[in-house]
Amino acid sequence: xxxxxxxxxxxxxxxxxxxxxxxxxxxxxxxxxxxxxxxxxxxxxxxxxxxxxxxxxxxxxxxxxxxxxxxxxxxxxxxxxxxxxxxxxxxxxxxxxxxxxxxxxxxxxxxxxxxxxxxxxxxxxxxxxxxxxxxxxxxxxxxxxxxxxxxxxxxxxxxxxxxxxxxxxxxxxxxxxxxxxxxxxxxxxxxxxxxxxxxxxxxxxxxxxxxxxxxxxxxxxxxxxxxxxxxxxxxxxxxxxxxxxxxxxxxxxxxxxxxxxxxxxxxxxxxxxxxx
Amino acid sequence: xxxxxxxxxxxxxxxxxxxxxxxxxxxxxxxxxxxxxxxxxxxxxxxxxxxxxxxxxxxxxxxxxxxxxxxxxxxxxxxxxxxxxxxxxxxxxxxxxxxxxxxxxxxxxxxxxxxxxxxxxxxxxxxxxxxxxxxxxxxxxxxxxxxxxxxxxxxxxxxxxxxxxxxxxxxxxxxxxxxxxxxxxxxxxxxxxxxxxxxxxxxxxxxxxxxxxxxxxxxxxxxxxxxxxxxxxxx
Numbered sequence: 001x002x003x004x005x006x007x008x009x010x011x012x013x014x015x016x017x018x019x020x021x022x023x024x025x026x027x028x029x030x031x032x033x034x035x036x037x038x039x040x041x042x043x044x045x046x047x048x049x050x051x052x053x054x055x056x057x058x059x060x061x062x063x064x065x066x067x068x069x070x071x072x073x074x075x076x077x078x079x080x081x082x083x084x085x086x087x088x089x090x091x092x093x094x095x096x097x098x099x100x101x102x103x104x105x106x107x108x109x110x111x112x113x114x115x116x117x118x119x120x121x122x123x124x125x126x127x128x129x130x131x132x133x134x135x136x137x138x139x140x141x142x143x144x145x146x147x148x149x150x151x152x153x154x155x156x157x158x159x160x161x162x163x164x165x166x167x168x169x170x171x172x173x174x175x176x177x178x179x180x181x182x183x184x185x186x187x188x189x190x191x192x193x194x195x196x197x198x199x200x201x202x203x204x205x206x207x208x209x210x211x212x213x214x215x216x217x218x219x220x221x222x223x224x225x226x227x228x229x230x231x232x233x234x235x236x237x238x239x240x241x242x243x244x245x246x247x248x249x250x251x252x253x254x255x256x257x258x259x260x261x262x263x264x265x266x267x268x269x270x271x272x273x274x275x276x
Numbered sequence: 277x278x279x280x281x282x283x284x285x286x287x288x289x290x291x292x293x294x295x296x297x298x299x300x301x302x303x304x305x306x307x308x309x310x311x312x313x314x315x316x317x318x319x320x321x322x323x324x325x326x327x328x329x330x331x332x333x334x335x336x337x338x339x340x341x342x343x344x345x346x347x348x349x350x351x352x353x354x355x356x357x358x359x360x361x362x363x364x365x366x367x368x369x370x371x372x373x374x375x376x377x378x379x380x381x382x383x384x385x386x387x388x389x390x391x392x393x394x395x396x397x398x399x400x401x402x403x404x405x406x407x408x409x410x411x412x413x414x415x416x417x418x419x420x421x422x423x424x425x426x427x428x429x430x431x432x433x434x435x436x437x438x439x440x441x442x443x444x445x446x447x448x449x450x451x452x453x454x455x456x457x458x459x460x461x462x463x464x465x466x467x468x469x470x471x472x473x474x475x476x477x478x479x480x481x482x483x484x485x486x487x488x489x490x491x492x493x494x495x496x497x498x499x500x501x502x503x504x505x506x507x508x509x510x511x
Binding site: 035039044068102113148183 | 278279280281283284287296297298300301304305308309312341342343344345346347348383384385386387388452455
């Protein structure tokens with residue numbers, strides 16, 4: 001299976017479609033949220049179909065609830081299968097989180113205790129997803145606002161174990177690492193040093209905001225902050241060039257501003273050789 | 277009770293001051309659901325204002341949380357909710373504008389229809405055309421409003437709102453013949469005719485049911501076919 005090129009990409013937003021098609025090959029790839037393309041037809045599929053002809057594509061799920069203690073939503077898994085068959089994306093990713101419970105979609109990526117029980121559930125769900133989709137999944141580290149007393153693993157070791165047992169890859173969200181490190185009080189460099197970076201198939205960068213008490217919120221509505229760029233540089237220096245997405249989902253700017261953020265990531269990527 | 281069951285239950289409660297971090301998840305959940313509704317109902321939001329809409333949407337979310345991780349159709353039940361939302365009772369046309377916006381959203385995501393070609397329609401001029409039954413695709417939505425729903429919708433999407441002078445009722449059709457969703461006010465009698473077709477009556481039977489003297493059958497059929505509103509059964 002092909003993979004995303006080791007370049008900077010951007011979240012695709014329909015309001016940028018005209019500007020994107022006017023200046024082809026501006027970024028290395030595009031990423032879309034899977035759930036926004038689960039309608040039957042219309043402009044979303046028409047636009048994505050055209051983009052797909054020109055660019056490598058990453059489909060990013062935000063609703064599978066892989067960390068849910070209940071069985072996976074097989075209906076939703078089938079929707080994802082249909083979408084992946086239709087667009088044959090270079091990458092499919094989901095989150096180390098849960099978002100549905102008791103038949104209700106909770107519309108947020110919720111945190112998990114890192115225990116043997118949750119490890120087993122996550123591994124079963126990742127394996128089931130990879131089997132249904134017929135492809136390797138990239139699992140994204142979450143942004144955390146709280147942790148659980150019953151956790152027996154730190155997150156890097158938990159993710160390492162999921163990767164080892166299931167063969168899935170990592171989607172390393174550097175902004176999430178930074179946000180969690182401030183909110184939970186750990187050293188982000190130490191976290192990154194313990195992560196199996198060789199399994200990283202994609203990186204996410206985004207902006208965050210700060211509350212009055214210093215808590216960071218993973219808001220995806222601002223430029224990437226300097227501290228996150230610095231961590232990103234350290235990752236690329238160690239791991240080589242990895243496909244890097246600029247996420248921007250709220251207060252979406254004009255296309256040139258998003259493009260300029262992608263160019264910053266591309267400049268960093270081009271200073272380092274590609275990972276073997 | 278499992279951890280996720282407790283956590284899920286806690287998300288629905290109002291926060292105590294000591295629970296600021298859990299509150300972030302409460303806010304994320306509510307904000308993303310309200311945002312999905314705000315995107316789908318821009319004219320409804322403009323009519324009542326941002327704060328009012330957020331209050332209304334939050335009440336809807338509390339009563340009818342989403343069941344599936346797809347928010348494309350989450351607003352389908354919002355118009356019905358508005359009719360039961362007491363604070364909105366004095367804005368009698370609000371639910372109709374919301375119905376129109378829900379229909380626009382459905383048409384936007386509806387399955388792509390193949391347009392009819394001119395040669396497929398030649399039977400229309402032949403004898404027996406009045407006996408033909410037509411089907412209307414599911415994405416076509418007919419709104420019979422006691423208010424000028426389409427005009428209100430259009431004016432509330434314009435950069436500058438121009439107040440209405442004519443408050444006549446409007447029959448409105450929502451469809452998507454190609455990529456763009458089309459919203460049109462129907463001429464007199466056309467809605468009666470299209471509703472009869474939807475009930476399975478033939479062109480002749482449907483036309484005979486229209487009591488409006490100004491009803492123009494050939495203009496209505498031409499409009500219907502050119503906007504993919506109808507195709508002969510089996511075509």
